[in-house]
Amino acid sequence: MLVVLILVLPAVGALVCAAARWRPWAAWTAVGTNAAMLALAIVLCVHVVRHGAFGGLFGVLRADALSAFMVVVIGAIAVLASWLGVRTIASELETGRCTERRATLYAVLVQVFVTTMVLAVLAANLGVLWLGVEATTVATTFLVGHHRTKASLEASWKYIVICSVGIALAFLGTVLVYLAAIHAGGHSAHALDWTSLMAHAHRLDPSVMRLAFALVVLGYGTKVGLVPMHSWLPDAHSQAPAPISALMSGVLLTVAFYAILRFKSICDLSVGVQFARTLLVIVALLSLAVAASLLLAQRDYKRMLAYSSIEHMGLIALGAAAGIPLAIAAVLLHILGHGLTKSVLFLTSGQISAAEGTSKIDGVQGLLARRPALGGVFGVGLLALLGFPPFSLFASELAMFRAEFQVGLGWAAAVAMVAMVVIFIAMANHAHLMLLGPGDVPRAEATPRFALAPLIGALAVCAAIGLFAWPLTSLLEAAARSVAL
Amino acid sequence: MSAQTFASSLTLFVGAVLVCAVAVLWLSAVRAVVRVLAIQGLALGAVAATLGLHVHDAGLVATAAVVVAIKAVLIPALLRRIGSGDATERERRPLVNVPASLVVSAALILLAFASTHVLTHLVAGTAGSLVPVGFATLLIGFFVLVARRRPIFQIVGLLLVDNGIVLVAFLVTAGVPFLIELGVTLDVLLGVVVLMVLAQRLHHEYGEIDLDELSELHD
Numbered sequence: 001m002l003v004v005l006i007l008v009l010p011a012v013g014a015l016v017c018a019a020a021r022w023r024p025w026a027a028w029t030a031v032g033t034n035a036a037m038l039a040l041a042i043v044l045c046v047h048v049v050r051h052g053a054f055g056g057l058f059g060v061l062r063a064d065a066l067s068a069f070m071v072v073v074i075g076a077i078a079v080l081a082s083w084l085g086v087r088t089i090a091s092e093l094e095t096g097r098c099t100e101r102r103a104t105l106y107a108v109l110v111q112v113f114v115t116t117m118v119l120a121v122l123a124a125n126l127g128v129l130w131l132g133v134e135a136t137t138v139a140t141t142f143l144v145g146h147h148r149t150k151a152s153l154e155a156s157w158k159y160i161v162i163c164s165v166g167i168a169l170a171f172l173g174t175v176l177v178y179l180a181a182i183h184a185g186g187h188s189a190h191a192l193d194w195t196s197l198m199a200h201a202h203r204l205d206p207s208v209m210r211l212a213f214a215l216v217v218l219g220y221g222t223k224v225g226l227v228p229m230h231s232w233l234p235d236a237h238s239q240a241p242a243p244i245s246a247l248m249s250g251v252l253l254t255v256a257f258y259a260i261l262r263f264k265s266i267c268d269l270s271v272g273v274q275f276a277r278t279l280l281v282i283v284a285l286l287s288l289a290v291a292a293s294l295l296l297a298q299r300d301y302k303r304m305l306a307y308s309s310i311e312h313m314g315l316i317a318l319g320a321a322a323g324i325p326l327a328i329a330a331v332l333l334h335i336l337g338h339g340l341t342k343s344v345l346f347l348t349s350g351q352i353s354a355a356e357g358t359s360k361i362d363g364v365q366g367l368l369a370r371r372p373a374l375g376g377v378f379g380v381g382l383l384a385l386l387g388f389p390p391f392s393l394f395a396s397e398l399a400m401f402r403a404e405f406q407v408g409l410g411w412a413a414a415v416a417m418v419a420m421v422v423i424f425i426a427m428a429n430h431a432h433l434m435l436l437g438p439g440d441v442p443r444a445e446a447t448p449r450f451a452l453a454p455l456i457g458a459l460a461v462c463a464a465i466g467l468f469a470w471p472l473t474s475l476l477e478a479a480a481r482s483v484a485l
Numbered sequence: 486m487s488a489q490t491f492a493s494s495l496t497l498f499v500g501a502v503l504v505c506a507v508a509v510l511w512l513s514a515v516r517a518v519v520r521v522l523a524i525q526g527l528a529l530g531a532v533a534a535t536l537g538l539h540v541h542d543a544g545l546v547a548t549a550a551v552v553v554a555i556k557a558v559l560i561p562a563l564l565r566r567i568g569s570g571d572a573t574e575r576e577r578r579p580l581v582n583v584p585a586s587l588v589v590s591a592a593l594i595l596l597a598f599a600s601t602h603v604l605t606h607l608v609a610g611t612a613g614s615l616v617p618v619g620f621a622t623l624l625i626g627f628f629v630l631v632a633r634r635r636p637i638f639q640i641v642g643l644l645l646v647d648n649g650i651v652l653v654a655f656l657v658t659a660g661v662p663f664l665i666e667l668g669v670t671l672d673v674l675l676g677v678v679v680l681m682v683l684a685q686r687l688h689h690e691y692g693e694i695d696l697d698e699l700s701e702l703h704d
Binding site for chain 1: 603604607608623627630636639643646647650653654657658661662665668669672675676679680682683686687690691696699702704
């Protein structure tokens, strides 16, 4: 019942937005449904930690600690993005950059997007998981092209073509897992349920599972934005409206990674750890290297944030490669921390580009002097993203590296650290240009506190989790147990 | 249905899927390609129906009906609508010309047969021996994606990739469960609708365009 309610809430928001056309109260209702979903997700977490996993909707849905945790991440970022979205769309309507019809379409699609992500993480079955992830692509394409400029049209075309190919490969991988399950004597109705696959994993044909997992990493990896399947990501993230970039970077990438985690736990039991580990280490290090090299000379701050997402997805893949419970718990903490800070940064960058009229790094100077509140949030967000304590990314990165050394992947961790140092220098340099520098232009109207409040709140939560991990410890442990070695 | 008729009709329909994929490479007029896609959808439905009748699986026969309705009727009708704006639309300057494309497709078919022995030994009988054809269709779809430059041909390439995967699914496991198959097919339909809208916007913004002329975004 609880899981069904969680799935239905954002969909109700979509219906309200569709029925009311664009009205501020309808948009605020959608924010409210997302907030209610977040609250229920927290209840769900407490429930699964105390009483264990349970199913719903005739066995189509299932919630364990990992799914519950992912729903919390989705809920938190959905609240942030839809809150700031109301202001973004209202100001676009005022300046005539957006029609009422497009505003309605935007509001509806955002809620559909959130619903499909929730469906993906609550699916009991790898087929339904695939449907959820595929539906996110369909829902977000028009959102990426919302501004109707040539550049955004190009970005949305690339996005849907590349991601459709990727997701098709993931489906082929799913079909092969189904073949292996049927061959091992599974009943066709439940053969794709990941609980039954986990239970019978040792009987699955290893050679088929290797091929299937490679296709899944390639396929879902496209949506995660792992190199070499990343080329859609910087374009889509830089062209989409800021709240959409926040949702995509903050949760969509990690929802796709969640799919890889589920397959990995089955593959590990079937063919041993080494196969998945090798594959993930390769894509992780490639992602870090490409992100580092392209961040150095980056001139657009939205693209800078996009490449930083590729970096963090690489780190998460490297953590998952280690696979021990410590590593998986750290990966999940990193998913939450990165989701919060990256969506705050994208949302802030949306406000900056609306105020400054450019997304070029050298077009924005002395932000801290001219717009202290906006510049301050952006600066603190960057500090969190770069892994400064007390923010939780510091703790999760440290734990991931410890796990790497424990399983003998110390060399990979060392390579990753080199890339991170390069990225640190590059981003600190860009941030220095934007935030400090001469602030000769007179001080302009500041973004209202009301719009900045959720962003500051999200950063505070991120810092609090980094300082006192206690409310999360038992949840993360339970979630890690369900997919770790 | 006797074992003999089953084997020969299955081979016939699976063969038709592959012939259609190769024909896409051979043709350049959008209309003809859309017709070929419709025939491929029919052949795919026939594969599912044949398998369904053979193993007496009502779900698979229902899947066949859905596949025919969407892949042989709805999607081609949608693609024709974009074609109707310009009835003579064709691929004029493919990155790889037609003779070379056909040679590549032959190589891709050989590659598919050489690389799928992991799967063929798990699936007994005629269906198992035909699995490489699904992979060949998939690879030809990829080739269309990289070698053709008109937006509509990219949609066609994606559909070939999808048809190849659906064929593999039918052959190796007699189809994934009906509800999932239904969802997958509907998702593909939605995806095509979105792609069509975008293709129309591209046409509106740029007129006749080759996709490598899109160059607003780069690092």
